[in-house]
Amino acid sequence: MLTVYNTLTKRKEEFKPIVPSNVKMYMCGPTVYNYFHIGNGRSFVSADIIRRYFEYKGYNVKFVMNLTDIDDKIIKKAGEEKVETNKVTQKYIDAFMEDIAKLKVKKADIYPKATEHIEEIIKMIKTLEEKGLAYNVNGNVFYNVKMFNGYGKLSGKNIEDLESGARIEINEEKNSPLDFALWKKAKEGEPQWESPWGNGRPGWHIECSAMSCKHLGETFDIHAGGNDLIFPHHENEIAQSEGANDKPFVNYWLHFGFLNINDEKMSKSLGNFFTARDILKVYPAEAIRLLFTQTNYGGPLNFSEELLQSAKKGLEKLDNLKSKIDEAMKVEDSNQGVEFGFDKFYAAFEKAMDDDFNTPQAVAVVFDFVRECNKTIAETEKPGYKFYHLVKEFLTRTAEGVLGIMDFNTKESSGASLEKDLIEFLITLRLDAKKNKNYALADKIRNELNALGVELQDSKEKTTYKKIEAN
RNA sequence: GGCGCUGUAGCCAAGUGGUUUAAGGCGAAGGUCUGCAAAACCUUUAUUCGUGGGUCCGAAUCCCACCGGCGCCUCCA
Numbered sequence: 001m002l003t004v005y006n007t008l009t010k011r012k013e014e015f016k017p018i019v020p021s022n023v024k025m026y027m028c029g030p031t032v033y034n035y036f037h038i039g040n041g042r043s044f045v046s047a048d049i050i051r052r053y054f055e056y057k058g059y060n061v062k063f064v065m066n067l068t069d070i071d072d073k074i075i076k077k078a079g080e081e082k083v084e085t086n087k088v089t090q091k092y093i094d095a096f097m098e099d100i101a102k103l104k105v106k107k108a109d110i111y112p113k114a115t116e117h118i119e120e121i122i123k124m125i126k127t128l129e130e131k132g133l134a135y136n137v138n139g140n141v142f143y144n145v146k147m148f149n150g151y152g153k154l155s156g157k158n159i160e161d162l163e164s165g166a167r168i169e170i171n172e173e174k175n176s177p178l179d180f181a182l183w184k185k186a187k188e189g190e191p192q193w194e195s196p197w198g199n200g201r202p203g204w205h206i207e208c209s210a211m212s213c214k215h216l217g218e219t220f221d222i223h224a225g226g227n228d229l230i231f232p233h234h235e236n237e238i239a240q241s242e243g244a245n246d247k248p249f250v251n252y253w254l255h256f257g258f259l260n261i262n263d264e265k266m267s268k269s270l271g272n273f274f275t276a277r278d279i280l281k282v283y284p285a286e287a288i289r290l291l292f293t294q295t296n297y298g299g300p301l302n303f304s305e306e307l308l309q310s311a312k313k314g315l316e317k318l319d320n321l322k323s324k325i326d327e328a329m330k331v332e333d334s335n336q337g338v339e340f341g342f343d344k345f346y347a348a349f350e351k352a353m354d355d356d357f358n359t360p361q362a363v364a365v366v367f368d369f370v371r372e373c374n375k376t377i378a379e380t381e382k383p384g385y386k387f388y389h390l391v392k393e394f395l396t397r398t399a400e401g402v403l404g405i406m407d408f409n410t411k412e413s414s415g416a417s418l419e420k421d422l423i424e425f426l427i428t429l430r431l432d433a434k435k436n437k438n439y440a441l442a443d444k445i446r447n448e449l450n451a452l453g454v455e456l457q458d459s460k461e462k463t464t465y466k467k468i469e470a471n
Numbered sequence: 472g473g474c475g476c477u478g479u480a481g482c483c484a485a486g487u488g489g490u491u492u493a494a495g496g497c498g499a500a501g502g503u504c505u506g507c508a509a510a511a512c513c514u515u516u517a518u519u520c521g522u523g524g525g526u527c528c529g530a531a532u533c534c535c536a537c538c539g540g541c542g543c544c545u546c547c548a
Contacts, residue, residue, distance in 0.1 A: 010475090028548075036548085043548040073546075152474095155543080161473050162544070204546085226548025227476085233547090256548060257476085263540065267547060294496065295484060299476075300541065307483060310497035317496085320510060352485095360485050364495035374511050378504090439506055446508075457509050464510095 002057065002354045004222075005298060007230060007253040008154055012356055015252065017221050022062070023054045024220035026212045026250075028229055029065040029111065032092035033074045037273035038288070038303065039259035039266035041103055043226050045289055045404070046256045046297040048105040050224070052402045053353050064215045065108040066208055067093060069115050070201055075190055085191050086115075099276045104285045104404045110215050114207040118193045121202045121210040125182045125195075127244045137173040139185035139198040145178040148239045154253060155231035180236055182206050205233055209240040209249075223250040228265075230255055257299045266303065279308075287312040290405045293359040314367075318399065318406050321370050321391075323466060324377065328388045337386030340376060342394055345369045349398050359403065366399045423454055427463050430456075 002015040017023050027047045030036050036044075047065075054061045069089040078085040100107075114121070125141055128134040133147050145151050145159065152158050162178050171177070181203035186192035192199040212220065218241070225234065234253065241249040258265045261272045279288060291311035295301045345365060352361035373391050377383055392408065399406040426445055433441040446456050455468045 030548085031546090040548045046548090071546090156474050157544070158473085224548095228543065228547050230475090231543060232545090258542070258548075260541075265542065265547090269547070290496085291483090302483080304483095307497085310483070313498090314496050316510095324510090358485075360495070364485070367495055371512080375513095378511055434506080437506075443507075450509095455509070458505075459510085460505095 003356055004252050004254060005356045006251075007255050008250075010156075013252070015221075017059070018219065018251070021059055023059045023222065024216040025051060025054075025061060025063045025222040025224065026208070026216055026220060027063070027065045027108075027223075028208060028225040028233070029067050029108075030092075030096055031068040031071055031073060032089045032096060033071075033077045034092060034268070035095055035275040035277055036099065037266060037268065038276045038279050039273060040226075041099075041276040041279075041288070042259045042292050042301065043224075043256040044100060044105050045103060045292050047224050047254075049293065049297075049359060049403060050222075050254065050357055052106065052404070053357060056353075056397065056402050061109075062216065063106075063108045064110045064112065064212065066211050067096075067111050067113045068204070068207065069093070069113045070191060071204055095277070099280065102280045102285055103276060104289065104407070112211040112215060114202060114211070115191075117207065117211050117214065118202065120214050121206050122183075122193075122195050124206065124210045124213070124240065124244050125202075128182065128240065131243065133239075133243045134182055135175070136197050139183075139200060140173055140181060141183035141197055142174055142179040143182055143236065143239060143243075145176055145180070145239065148243050150242070151178075151239055152235065154238055155235050157231060157235075180205060180232065182240070205236040206240055208233075209237050209244070212237075213241060213245070218245040218247045218249075220250060222252045222254060224254040225256070227255045227257060254297075256297055257301060259303045260300050261303055263300075263302060274303075283308055283312060284315070286318075286405045286407060287315045289403065290315055290363070293363050293403050293405060295360055297357060297359065315405065317367070317370060318395075319466075321373060322395070322406060322408065323464070324374075325388050325392050325395075327464065328377075328383070329385060329392070332382065332385040332388060334385045336382075336384035337388075337390065338376060338380050338383050340372075340387060340390065342390055345372075345394060346398075353402065362398070362403065363405070366395070366403070366405075369394065423449070423465055427456065427465065431463060 003012045004015050005012050025047075027043075030040065051061055051063050067089075070085065074085050074088055078088045081088065097107075125134060128143065129136065129141065132144070134141050134143050152162070159176075159178060163176065183195060183197055183200050183206075184203055185197075186199040186201065190201070192201055212223070223234070223237075230253075238249050260266060264270065264272060266273045287308060288311070291303075291307055292301070294311070345368070348365045348368075349362050352358045352365055355361070376387070395406055396408055400408055426449060430442045430445040433439075433445070449456060449465070450468075453468055454465050456463055456465050
């Protein structure tokens with residue numbers, strides 16, 4: 001039984017999709033005015049793993065992620081760079097797609113853009129206006145929060161507390177400070193669209209209501225996003241969608257914990273962030289994902305060089321087994337394999353993931369599995385092709401397929417063939433030296449290669465090498 | 472002030488009433504293997520889960536109090 005923690009009910013619940021074996025999932029995507037930081041990356045990876053696990057379980061998943069391509073920050077950026085807003089958004093959409101691919105995040109089925117759904121947005125605002133849930137003041141249209149019964153049910157807030165909170169700027173056009181903009185009146189020189197209320201552009205929250213409705217229906221299974229979107233963004237989405245459609249909006253709300261720096265939220269406004277692309281220049285996606293998966297998606301995670309290093313070290317254990325598998329499958333005979341209890345590892349992995357996507361537990365299962373495999377390989381003369389095949393299959397389905405912490409497709413020694421030939425020549429030289437008990441020369445070759453970033457590993461039959469970071 | 476999250480070994484972290492005399496990763500120490508290494512494997516590294524009470528046959532897990540950290544309440548994953 002798959003359970004998920006639902007922010008709406010503050011409980012773990014059994015997951016039951018609306019249509020059996022189908023999952024309709026929406027996630028709030030980026031506002032494309034900048035490169036996303038590794039904290040945003042954590043959310044994308046968390047959602048990716050959830051989506052992949054549903055697919056592992058055999059669900060047919062429709063995954064939609066919006067791209068916010070019109071808002072204040074984009075307009076500001078375009079103004080600074082003296083270009084059209086779509087120049088800015090296109091640049092960062094391209095960058096987003098590149099970075100997400102490097103992080104090994106699977107592409108969404110659809111990436112709807114706000115500017116391409118103006119018609120749907122206007123239609124929804126009109127419905128809200130007709131129902132008395134929205135009001136127009138001089139071309140600005142606001143949502144009338146007090147008219148929506150149940151405002152605050154997601155975030156656990158009530159209207160009175162919020163109103164006395166007094167951190168909301170005073171806007172004379174609003175009936176209540178809590179009311180939020182559905183449609184913003186055009187300012188000169190800014191992007192604008194025609195509407196029943198005059199030229200303008202959509203507010204931030206309405207795009208998610210309009211686009212999720214169009215692509216996933218009035219009620220869908222899962223809506224995900226960072227913790228900081230619970231209020232007001234997701235609360236407002238509920239008000240809009242349920243107000244307009246008179247149907248439950250979303251069955252399960254999932255929220256992701258922040259990535260912290262020194263126990264402080266990583267954020268653009270605090271300036272304490274690293275872009276995902278910069279981190280990816282130094283660390284492989286698998287190491288970053290291993291770090292993320294070693295803690296539950298809902299809690300905070302401190303981000304530091306030290307933790308990334310330790311994740312990277314952990315990754316080596318997986319990669320070493322991978323190399324062993326690849327080597328062995330080249331030479332082992334087919335159809336034979338020692339006994340190995342694969343089933344219990346699959347069961348343990350699924351039990352962990354079924355429990356609200358408990359990836360730390362799932363990762364522990366993978367490491368247990370790796371240790372057992374290494375043990376079997378060490379203790380068995382010839383484990384057999386079939387054994388290696390099944391080991392690879394397990395890791396491909398779990399560590400690679402769901403968690404994304406391994407990659408069996410990357411070629412190991414992808415160096416130029418001259419380089420490869422030279423290394424192999426040196427290994428041959430060294431083996432000769434070893435035969436002649438000339439250990440000084442043998443060690444010299446090994447040390448020199450090591451300093452160049454090539455690590456040699458002797459085994460009984462042969463010497464293999466792998467590339468490491470040069471010191 | 473309101474709402475929510477959180478405090479487990481040197482570090483990160485799972486576990487939320489008995490199968491846990493507390494997973495997994497990193498680090499550290501010893502060992503097996505090796506000419507020596509590396510890798511791999513084995514052993515050791517929390518009588519204890521922020522502190523103090525309480526409930527229970529039984530608590531890291533439930534309740535109360537206290538102390539500490541963080542977030543949201545304004546754009547933010």
